[in-house]
Amino acid sequence: MVRLLTEVKYSLLSFFRNKGAVFWTLLFPIVILLLLGYVMGGGDGSYVLYYNDSDNSQTSRGILQALNNTTVIELKDGAGMDLQQQLKDGKISIYLEIQAGFEQGIVQAKMAGGNATAPALQIYYDKSRPSSLALISILNEVINGLNMRLANAVPVVGAQAHDVATQSVSYFAFLLPGIIGMSIMSSAVNGTVGMMAHNRATGVFRKLATTPISRVVWNAGRIIQMTIILMISTAIAMVAGYMAFGVVPNVNPMMVVMIVAGGAVFSGLGMIIASFIKDEETAANAASALTFPLMFVSGSFFPVEQMPWFLRYLAMVSPLTYLNDGLRSSMITGNNEVALFSLAVVGAVGVVLFVVGVLVMKWKED
Amino acid sequence: MTENVIEVRSLVKKYGSFTAVDDISFDIRKGEVFAFLGPNGAGKTTTVEILECLKSPTSGSISVLGHDIRKDELKIKEKIGVMPQSFCAFEWLTVRENVDYFGQMYRRHEDVDRLIDMFDLKDKRNTLFKNLSGGLKQRVGIAIALVNDPEIVFLDEPTTGLDPRARRDVWDAIKALKAKGKTVFLTTHYMDEAYYLADRVDVIHRGKIIADGSPEDLINRYGGGNTLIIRECSATARDRLLKEIPGSRASGNDVLASLPHGNGMGSIMKAVSAINGGGLACKEIYVKKSTLEDVFLNLTGETLAQEAN
Numbered sequence: 001m002v003r004l005l006t007e008v009k010y011s012l013l014s015f016f017r018n019k020g021a022v023f024w025t026l027l028f029p030i031v032i033l034l035l036l037g038y039v040m041g042g043g044d045g046s047y048v049l050y051y052n053d054s055d056n057s058q059t060s061r062g063i064l065q066a067l068n069n070t071t072v073i074e075l076k077d078g079a080g081m082d083l084q085q086q087l088k089d090g091k092i093s094i095y096l097e098i099q100a101g102f103e104q105g106i107v108q109a110k111m112a113g114g115n116a117t118a119p120a121l122q123i124y125y126d127k128s129r130p131s132s133l134a135l136i137s138i139l140n141e142v143i144n145g146l147n148m149r150l151a152n153a154v155p156v157v158g159a160q161a162h163d164v165a166t167q168s169v170s171y172f173a174f175l176l177p178g179i180i181g182m183s184i185m186s187s188a189v190n191g192t193v194g195m196m197a198h199n200r201a202t203g204v205f206r207k208l209a210t211t212p213i214s215r216v217v218w219n220a221g222r223i224i225q226m227t228i229i230l231m232i233s234t235a236i237a238m239v240a241g242y243m244a245f246g247v248v249p250n251v252n253p254m255m256v257v258m259i260v261a262g263g264a265v266f267s268g269l270g271m272i273i274a275s276f277i278k279d280e281e282t283a284a285n286a287a288s289a290l291t292f293p294l295m296f297v298s299g300s301f302f303p304v305e306q307m308p309w310f311l312r313y314l315a316m317v318s319p320l321t322y323l324n325d326g327l328r329s330s331m332i333t334g335n336n337e338v339a340l341f342s343l344a345v346v347g348a349v350g351v352v353l354f355v356v357g358v359l360v361m362k363w364k365e366d
Numbered sequence: 367m368t369e370n371v372i373e374v375r376s377l378v379k380k381y382g383s384f385t386a387v388d389d390i391s392f393d394i395r396k397g398e399v400f401a402f403l404g405p406n407g408a409g410k411t412t413t414v415e416i417l418e419c420l421k422s423p424t425s426g427s428i429s430v431l432g433h434d435i436r437k438d439e440l441k442i443k444e445k446i447g448v449m450p451q452s453f454c455a456f457e458w459l460t461v462r463e464n465v466d467y468f469g470q471m472y473r474r475h476e477d478v479d480r481l482i483d484m485f486d487l488k489d490k491r492n493t494l495f496k497n498l499s500g501g502l503k504q505r506v507g508i509a510i511a512l513v514n515d516p517e518i519v520f521l522d523e524p525t526t527g528l529d530p531r532a533r534r535d536v537w538d539a540i541k542a543l544k545a546k547g548k549t550v551f552l553t554t555h556y557m558d559e560a561y562y563l564a565d566r567v568d569v570i571h572r573g574k575i576i577a578d579g580s581p582e583d584l585i586n587r588y589g590g591g592n593t594l595i596i597r598e599c600s601a602t603a604r605d606r607l608l609k610e611i612p613g614s615r616a617s618g619n620d621v622l623a624s625l626p627h628g629n630g631m632g633s634i635m636k637a638v639s640a641i642n643g644g645g646l647a648c649k650e651i652y653v654k655k656s657t658l659e660d661v662f663l664n665l666t667g668e669t670l671a672q673e674a675n
Contacts, residue, residue, distance in 0.1 A: 006467055013458070013463065207449075207510075208471075209419070210446070212440050212443045212473075213471045364420060364421060366421070
């Protein structure tokens with residue numbers, strides 16, 4: 001016990017003195033969170049949407065008013081501009097066209113019952129620009145709301161503005177646990193591999209091997225050290241998420257246990273990598289090569305369901321997928337069933353990898 | 367008869383088809399400073415790493431402090447102190463923290479601050495290990511090797527890569543261990559180090575022990591005796607001396623004569639009287655003792671330094 005406490009105390013001290021390691025572990029997640037949050041989600045909520053209202057009717061003005069009310073969208077009148085050319089030139093990423101006769105078309109469609117096709121709002125966008133995708137999801141949300149109201153013959157103005165704003169926030173809410181999961185993985189794997197490979201290269205391992213410390217104690221030290229670092233990094237990411245995007249996640253025991261289990265999974269994985277690849281640089285490269293693809297296929301940045309089928313299979317065997325699901329359920333949605341299932345998977349994998357990590361790590365040399 | 371703290375019988379260590387340690391047997395007695403002397407690759411480090419429980423032997427029986435190395439690894443580890451080859455501690459911890467860390471790994475450990483004082487590390491106690499000079503790192507290594515008050519201290523090439531001053535400091539630290547009555551097992555490829563520090567030296571070459579004894583004893587037995595040197599003689603003096611002194615040879619303007627065991631005085635007398643009587647012009651005359659370097663050369667036909675590089 002004294003050995004374990006000493007190991008944890010001094011390994012944490014070493015970690016926090018190494019400013020480079022601290023920077024990457026604690027600030028990297030925040031950088032990713034802010035970057036992705038702003039690029040994909042729009043940050044402070046001002047997307048610019050150009051429109052061209054050729055109908056200029058009560059309905060079309062109502063729709064524009066509704067969009068304006070979402071506060072996420074900053075409407076700009078593009079009348080007289082060649083919006084199509086602007087889009088082609090990459091000056092704008094999306095614009096909205098309301099064709100002449102739009103209101104009339106809607107009235108006719110309503111009179112004809114469900115049989116006639118209602119005229120559609122024309123949205124032109126550049127698929128390669130992520131912000132256009134975010135805007136489309138907002139537009140869809142508004143239009144859905146409008147359609148409901150139109151069907152019930154309720155005045156159009158002011159539709160669903162509040163819901164739309166929530167919808168745009170939900171990407172950050174989705175992203176935050178994903179970033180935390182991703183940083184648990186990358187910090188634990190890279191941190192463990194880095195520490196073990198470095199100690200082997202400098203010869204500290206050889207000295208340790210001549211002392212009575214056991215592999216179990218040493219590896220348990222790794223997991224406890226990692227868990228403490230990850231708790232701090234998670235707390236910082238949550239504060240950043242709140243300050244930048246106003247996301248307030250639930251903090252509960254389930255989430256804490258998820259972090260511990262995730263730390264065990266990825267520290268264990270790090271131990272195994274470092275035990276098989278002896279060279280410091282090669283080991284670090286192997287760790288990156290393994291974690292980098294997992295970041296993208298495990299639902300950290302976007303839902304697994306959006307990926308092609310073969311990547312979804314990969315997601316099914318990635319432990320990070322379950323860690324992300326578990327964190328999302330415990331922190332955001334409060335879905336306890338999903339959280340418990342994910343915890344069971346992550347916990348079991350964590351125990352297995354820790355045991356394997358201890359078994360494959362040898363103090364003795366050949 | 368003092369008791370043996372280490373007994374090695376028929377130790378063999380193979381790496382594939384390469385035999386690093388080839389059937390060696392030796393004992394180490396309590397309280398002595400014992401040195402393995404040999405060039406790099408002779409099998410010194412492999413042997414001590416087996417004794418330190420860092421490597422497993424291929425065959426042979428080894429007992430350390432009465433414990434079988436294959437069965438009682440933990441008991442042995444509690445009672446030995448080790449400074450491995452090219453020692454390194456935790457870079458981001460200070461000297462004091464490093465000593466404390468390793469102390470806590472043992473059931474019984476010395477007072478950290480006393481140990482730091484003992485090795486003159488007081489000024490450096492709060493310096494990060496990575497910022498220490500090579501000599502200081504080695505001294506910290508020796509201090510850490512003593513942290514569990516061990517019965518045997520293993521020092522594997524403790525001064526390799528150090529400048530002469532730092533070597534002296536490390537030697538002083540090792541002398542202090544002897545004064546404390548510790549048994550010390552030292553490996554080195556520096557003959558002066560073995561000569562200065564060891565009570566007993568085993569010369570190891572290509573995995574085999576080829577000589578065993580105190581440094582003086584080895585020099586007497588294998589050093590080829592002492593050499594009389596008469597420097598910077600005139601041509602007449604040189605020719606005259608070469609004729610007078612049996613077994614002498616010329617080396618430039620110098621005359622060299624191997625002194626036969628137990629009968630060196632005769633040759634010296636002859637040289638002195640020849641110079642005196644004939645009024646010969648020579649600059650100086652002295653006797654050079656043979657060294658462990660000569661011992662190694664005579665035993666193997668190779669020099670230590672050659673193979674060390």
